[in-house]
Amino acid sequence: MWSQREVVDYALQRRHTLEALRRSVRTLSRGDVCDADPLLVRAAMHHGEPTDPDCPVCGSKHMVVLNYVFGDQLGQYSGRIKSSAELDSMQSEFGEFKVCVVEVCPDCGWNHMTHSYLLGDGVKRRPPRRQRTVEDIYG
Numbered sequence: 001m002w003s004q005r006e007v008v009d010y011a012l013q014r015r016h017t018l019e020a021l022r023r024s025v026r027t028l029s030r031g032d033v034c035d036a037d038p039l040l041v042r043a044a045m046h047h048g049e050p051t052d053p054d055c056p057v058c059g060s061k062h063m064v065v066l067n068y069v070f071g072d073q074l075g076q077y078s079g080r081i082k083s084s085a086e087l088d089s090m091q092s093e094f095g096e097f098k099v100c101v102v103e104v105c106p107d108c109g110w111n112h113m114t115h116s117y118l119l120g121d122g123v124k125r126r127p128p129r130r131q132r133t134v135e136d137i138y139g
């Protein structure tokens, strides 16, 4: 991604969580870390992109990553999941937005934000005009 900047890596927090899980099953149970919301798991199955490492908890090969986008300039699209291809074209359509990358294991429910970063061409724009959604029409 040519416009990628301000990358924040959450690998340390991820390692702490995993170490705590291994160290003491009593204080931190698998249920505490593998707490993916059913909606998150469903999103992972539909929109997730395969990722290399196996699940650090159950060893599953089905781990995926989801890219959540946030930003004032995105308007109603802030908070949505976008594919890498969509991010690629969005960087020249928006001045600045944040991408939060979350890894999800659909098998055991492990989920963790691995890193976040900013994308965008730096040109400030007004958010796109709000589009009517299915919810607006059918309430």
Ligand SMILES: [Zn+2]
Binding pocket: 055, 056, 057, 058, 059, 060, 105, 106, 107, 108, 109, 110
């Ligand atoms: Zn797993």
